[in-house]
Amino acid sequence: MNISKKPSNLHAEQRRRWLAAGLSVVAVAAFTPFNARAAQRVLRIGNQKGLLSLLKNRGTLEKRLAPLGVTITWTEFTAGPVQLEALNVGSIDFGDVGEAPPIFSQAAGSPLIYAAATVPHPSMEAVLVQNASAIKTVRDLKGKKVALNKGSNVHYFLVKLLEKNGLHYNDVDIAFLAPADARAAFERGAVDAWVIWEPYLAAAEKTMSARILVDATGVVQNRQYYFSSKDYAKQNADVLKIVIEEVNKIDLWGRDHPSDLAAEYSAVLGLPKPIVDVMIKRSGFGTLPVTNAILGEQQVVADTFFNLKLIPKKINVHDAAPPWLAAGAA
Template sequence: MISRRQTLGLFGAAASVALLPSIRPARAAVATTFRIGWQKNGVLALANRKGALEKRLADRGISVEWSEFTSGPPLLEALGAGALDFGATGDVPPLFAQAANGNLLYVGLYKGSPEGSAILVRKDSPIQSLADLKGKKLAFKRGSSAHNVAVKALRKGGLKPEDVQQIDLAPPDAAAAFKTGSIDAWSIWDPYLAIAEADPDTRILATARGIVDSYSFFLANGDFTKANPQVITDVIDELAKVGKVAQSDLDDTTTALAQLTGVPADVTRITLTRPGADLGSVSTITDDAVAYQQGLADEFYALGIVPKKLKIGDVVWHQKAS
């Protein structure tokens, strides 16, 4: 069982890293550094652990800088403002970043397991169905993929977002609130989900299976991408290689991620072996992914969550055209 103290120790300190020391302007020149925003999961975390991108870009004379974030919204805020060149998030953060006129482009993707996102309640909670969430305190990070899971799960339960008390909390704060019972339910993703799930007093109310597709996206600063298209091409290619190797040897991958994140190996392995999880699924943007994001953007605009209509195709990078 992971205690509140351990959870905050593993992830709480990362929140401060999101406050970058300065916002440097986006660069329209040939790069000498490649600035990455990352979270403690997925292929990007493994590339960090193994120094794969450093090795791939060394011949170009490009060094790599890493800044850690606990969720996608602040990561993309930094990327869109030019403080980062590249990063990975779930499906919702890019919508808010695009709506805020952030200077970013979709450049790649990978798909995870729908079981890697879920809505949690306490084991002794009277909440037994999604419909029972009516009037309850449901926590999630606004603008994150958990926001999408919450919206669609509520709809599946016959509810609207306004039928619950929506509590905007970053994962470390939500973990503490969930542990103390100050919120009734929590929409969250791995590895936070797996950590909470290891507590016998936690119960999964619903996973994202059958509710949302599990897309994660690689995004890059628009000016950087236009000036350095081959760097982006190389990085996506290298991440695909890292993912395939990682998927072929889950024992080594589990050890590597556990050492990087501080999450116990048995919990880490759960995240890697959920149905449909595939670290080797890295690719450039597909038409299906664009259609998925467009549908999500239209839905969130109709609900008044995103402030304006978005055209996802306007911010998709096509490698051949570059």
Template sequence: MLAIARRTFGAGFLALGLALGFTAAPLCSLDAQAAALTELKIGYQKTGLPVVARQQQVVEKALSSEGVTVRWVEFAAGPPLVEALNVGSIDLGWTGDAPPIFGQAAGAAITYVAALPSNGAGEAVFVKPDSDIKTLADLKGRKVGVGKGTSAHNLLVAALEKAGVDFKDINPVYLGPADAAAAFASDKIEAWAVWDPFFAVAETRYTPRVLATTDKTVDVRTYFLANRGFAAEHPKEIVATLGALKEAAAWADANRDKVAEALHEVTGVPLEAQTLAANRTKFAIEPLTPEIVAGQQVTADRFFRLGLIPKKITVADAVWTPPAGN
């Protein structure tokens, strides 16, 4: 169950140097592409910078002069978003650190186009307040809910490793966020590893005991990804989108009091939970520096060492090169 073979990539995942100076300049300033684009499809999850960008409609504004419309497609987690990128159902999308690693190992047609800050304090491994589980070491033999191939999966693995606990000593229960929430509520799992806004919702309901958070455990990033063919054919749209995301990040940092409402408006997640999530979210577009790529390689090597991916990969092989001069 731990290895994802190439032939089962689709079913398994469905079940479960960029410059900071990018701006939303007119697209005509870049070389024309062979195939005209009429609709850009962007995958997003229930929190973070892409949600703010959707609420602010900055990508729509950046592309409107070229007659390109934007369709936003919501996903509960990163693995199905990566699969959608792989088959071309969406063109761009944002996930945590682990999904593109699992995708690349399975031969997915994806490429990294930008880095964003990690989920930080908004991703955690936690238990209910009355649990007899006090530390990560107490997870031995216990059922821990986590999304397979998600950033929370990496947090769980890294946290256990840091605490000297073998991943094989716990009983991972691979569930998507909605199913994990139900299992946690009914005590079918004893601990849960997940990100915001699901972690924030759990905080408002249970006041859980937190065993580990990403910001105190592992130095990672989240990533904006593209379908590999789309990136090759439409670099100007990617440049414009990243410029728009940079504008959204600047707005979010300058309007912290309005961010939670923006997230709530788009996702429908309760305002109280989105306020918790917004207050600890870092909004930025970061360069895909050699250091960031090397950090992602550390995660990929950890997954391979534990047998969670079927082969060793080189992350740098899947990094997009933006057009010259941008």
């Protein structure tokens, strides 16, 4: 049978076209500028209701990071320990937290690093008692039931407060309660005192029969920290640098515009502005690079918790130093 060769020639021509098209795709990928190919970078921020919420609402960070091809996702959390759990399982890359939760997280094997720190805020956490309470001094807390959030900044505050006043951690009956549950227990008289931070502190003062027994001034620094993971920090130091710059811009703006800052916070927190005004008056302003001296403060927190058997092993906080911190830096 006489079979024409034309179909075979056609198939050969199709193969040549497909091969040429495939090589073109490879060539385009190979010669695509790096910045275009880096467009897949993502920064996943976990935030509590606070300064990072203001940063999100303003949209300035997205504008700063767009030229780097970085997109941002935001996830809101109720407390620092939960944020750090999310970091540990790889769900977020950056967040904000008090001084105690990172200690528990590092002791549990978290890959966290300290990306930045705030100035101290000692007047933003305190021990609350009822206005009519017979408790007048810290020593009066002996044998009393005290509510606090386990693993939070106020946990460390209470430990050091008792120590400074000649009491031991075991001299009080501690009830580990989240802020909402602690407020309810305090209001109905189920606990004698409540150790709490802002804005819960100002809200309780303004809306309940409560008074401050003592705040953290002269006891602990009560810094806030911004954290990331070791891997993310190594690969995205440029991104984290910009984030911290933008955070500090809002911080310093708020120092110079306290009423405007309170108005923004009021919308975020869902609290009346007069309550937030109280909180802002107690604030310090400024976001700082992490130094060896600041990590040394955290080491004291870690050693305190280890000695009380609140963490299972001794840790070296400097293992969580950011990769850009030069050895021997102050």
